[in-house]
Amino acid sequence: MTPEIGLTQTSRHARHGSNIGQPLTRRDGILKVRGEAPYAADQHPAGMLHAVLAVSTIARGRVTFLDVNAAKSHPGVVDVMTPAHKPPLAEDPDAKTNPFMFRMELLQNDAVRYAYQPIAVVIAETLEAATEGAALLAPTYEIQPARVGLDSNDSFVPPAVGVGHPAVIERGDVEAGLASASKRIEAIYETPAQYHNAMEPHAIVAAWDGDALSIDTPTQGLAMAQGRIAGLFGLSADKIHIRSPFLGGGFGSKGLISGPQILGIMAARLVGKPVKLVFRREQMYGPVGHRAPTRQRLRVGADGEGRLAALDHHAKITSSSFDDFFEPAADASHTLYASPAIRSSHEAVRVDTGTPLFMRAPGEATGSIALESAIDEMASACGIDPLDFRLKNYAEVEPISGKPFSSKALRQCYAQGAERFGWSKRPPAPRQMRDEAGFLVGWGMGTATFPALMFQGAARAVVRSDGSGVMETGAHDMGQGAWTALAQIAADGLGLDLDRVEFRSGTSDLPDAGIAGGSAHTATAGMAIHNAGAAVIAKLADLATSDQRSPLFGAGNAGVIARDGRLFRRDDETRGDSYVDILTRAGLTEIEARGTGTANPAAQADYAMHAHGAVFVEVKVDPDLGQVRVTRAVGAFAAGRIINPRLVRSQLFGGMIWGVSFALHEEAVIDRRSGRIMNPNLAEYHVPVNADVPSLDVLLVDEHDPHVNALGIKGVGEIGVTGSAGAVANAVWHATGVRVRRFPIRIDDLVVGHQ
Amino acid sequence: MKTFDYVRPASVSDAVAAATEPGAAYLAAGTNLLDLMKGGITRPDRLVDITRVPGLDRIEPMPDGGLRIGALVRNADLAHDAEFARSYPSVAEALLSGASAQLRNAATVGGNLLQRTRCAYFYDTASACNKREPGSGCDARIGENRLHAVLGWSDACIATHPSDFAVPLVALDAVVEIAGKTGRREVALEDFHRLPGDTPERESVLEPGELLVALRLPAEARGFSAHARYLKVRERTSYAFAVVSAAAALRIENGAIRDARLALGGVAAKPWRARSAEKLLEGQRPDAASFRRAAEAALADAKPSGDNEFKIELAQRVLVRALLLALAGTPKRVPALPASPFSSPAGAFA
Ligand SMILES: Cc1cc2nc3c(=O)[nH]c(=O)nc-3n(C[C@H](O)[C@H](O)[C@H](O)COP(=O)(O)OP(=O)(O)OC[C@H]3O[C@@H](n4cnc5c(N)ncnc54)[C@H](O)[C@@H]3O)c2cc1C
């Protein structure tokens, strides 16, 4: 809650009147810089013990022995939780009653289904003792050969991909389109397994009090976590109180509560004391999801004028041996380019890893780098500039559905981005540009897109007789700035200045704000806040307009507007009444109302809703040594109403850097025999450092969308990744003439003679 | 973590005495050792913290014009020592190309030279690794080994030595001073690290308990300061270990190479001095052709140890480029992206 955690209440950037649209700095910024923002692992309730996971070193098989005695006799070790010794659960962790319920390993048996799977939990008085206890368990295994990689098992057509999307969709006749095309390309692109690697490792501090459970843990979905825990422990949800005021990143890995977090709760139950469990970095490479590796085949046909005749996108992906999540990579071809025939299809292989899950732009990121590369290859085959080619194939309606777009300012994105970048000076052939030092220079572009989604959220608004307001919703700040952006919406919704609003968020006892995922959080929670604000204002207006002592008496509900803590007659703004006076006269200390935010099904049926963008990238490549560096990137994005341009730019910067990372850096190196990930740490699992991205430019393109929701918000969390990764790949081609189709692009690929 | 003793000796002789016991390990800044301990890769019974031993943190000019650098001098302090950077610019550049600013502020000279390999199988205690557990095998040999050694490796171990610092040092004939139970000795850095052979667990010539007390750079090495560079190819612009690196230093007289010093990093279990290539260059005109011939000679004995054949060609190119950079002249200041190909001045390409 705001006062407790000490958020900045005012901002020197705050303006009177509308808060929405102002570039306020983060209200949690000072706290974070000072290290005072309380993350879960910072909590130390009295009497707390430390739990450490013992994880499997094999990827498939059975644990045959754990030296529990050795662990227990280590000084400080209190207990060892194993399949034979653990508190009972009310629900089978392998049960799956809805697609958002993922199977987890809660020591239900001795099976090992992937490397880094928890196989025991050691609880001790100190972290060091628990760590050593875990090492002393020295497990032995019955090992079965691990299935590693896209060719290690039979493939099948998954029942659905992503969240309930058909695995195969065809519109038009792709084969006929290809047959009729005058230009055809067919290419295979590969993307590796990637891990979320949020800066903050997953952590939980759990304390039981009878059958009441108090938890500090980072989560992108408070209500879903609460529900899952309630099911597993047979509790009613209101017995479970979760605090998650800050997340040090999540990127999807904290969307659903993970098995090891539940193990922390079980450990606390077992020992009857509060327990803290913090993942080690390598323990984040198994049970919290990842982006599945893909092998994508694109077949593209175009007519003599460079118009697409067919687009066939096939993706082979992996999932785990025991659960279903299928990266919807090929769906990336549904929305961007007009083609009379489009097919997306998926094929999956079960391998011995943790279950892949949502990771920032799931499907869109993997699919987009392949699609944007293929479009670039086709543009080159047709002898057309990549931007002109994209404009030629601009989708006026959503290609896969034929629906009109609720709004689409992509043309403006292309134009503004190209102008800022200087794209018109690009020579068409590759390997034409050098800088003064002799580095190869290449320019590439990609189109960005991400669906404008909404989940369901609720909020509660209060206006107090001292003229202040309260807004409550259990939203999640993963670093994206919910504490700030949602408070801005709250202030406008309540007709108050930001410093008059107490914005409460981040705990499970507040109204459910919906999951912070799918780039939908600001839209969902924001609409709930907006509607709760409108509802409480309507109540105030009722009071005023029916009170003879009010200057607003008789104005009627529709006839007032709220601003600066007052209601005004819409037709005569000289007549107004303050919240203080309205409530005081009514003898009320406060008045409250609730609101919900959810998508409008009618609008969804009629319109395709997406954010769009265009990304332009310059790379330099050492012609002999193959080292690549992105020297410039410009992204122009149209994503509906921008609540806070400062925060939105940061999101888009982050997304674009992620795109650079996708194209050039990120890869989980998996040992082909053992199935273990060999680089499960931030020294060896590379993401870009500052020196890798010297210049970034984000343009926010105006877009008014009357259909997505009343606030016109589309969401910006994920779109920056899409388009960017392909733009980097295309720029590398343009610099070198070498088309690398396996990502990340490596030095080996570019050292001539070893392509 | 395993419980261990912690001692903080106040003199070199106390340190040596404390570290001679089996299971003891010296602790300098701990940027490598503590990671290894947390991962269970090394499990010492006793840490001998040498950071309070007096006298090991000095940079001292020697009467003969050389420079003596104490084992506890921090990487950053050394790199930013003006006199040092002027005299041995490629060493400063190598230092600044390593790790991150935070790590360099902590890491010591001795710790840098004695850091362990970054072979992932060495770090993964579930893998077979002859270096970590002699006789257990080498999983890297048949595993993910694109970045492993192409020179001097054996079937027992194909790991590389990760230090950047050591590469120009070995080129410039640095010497290390060692203190042991029986007194002091000195060893050329070139002979300090060992190739794996059948005993990859023995990475240097240090005997149990021996302490590296100082590093010496000879006066003669200053003669290269006008033409000395370090070049490091890596998978991101900063904060990554070398895929391949090279140190090149030239003395040019009357348009010909009077003397050349070359070493490679990231290719072998030790910083790899390329003496045959140096010989080829002596008396030659410094140009791309002679550099290429030298580079080919330097890699003549190279062979892939796995999916790393590209490193053989890459190493030659890195060497050629490092020579071209050295020929172009040492920049007045260490470039903003030290040792990066992207910091080359104009015209450095072959
Ligand atoms: C993320 C990361 C990235 C890195 N990147 C690079 C890089 O790009 N290039 C690079 O060169 N290095 C890199 N390093 C390695 C870094 O340079 C070393 O960790 C550091 O130099 C070690 O110094 P230290 O003082 O911390 O040694 P410690 O960790 O204290 O010791 C290392 C080893 O040396 C032994 N030791 C230390 N001092 C002595 C002595 N005087 N006599 C005998 N034995 C001794 C210790 O027992 C231990 O075995 C990186 C490290 C990390 C963690």
Ligand code: SF4
């Ligand atoms: S290469 Fe050397 S360090 Fe790596 S696993 Fe093999 S023996 Fe161990």
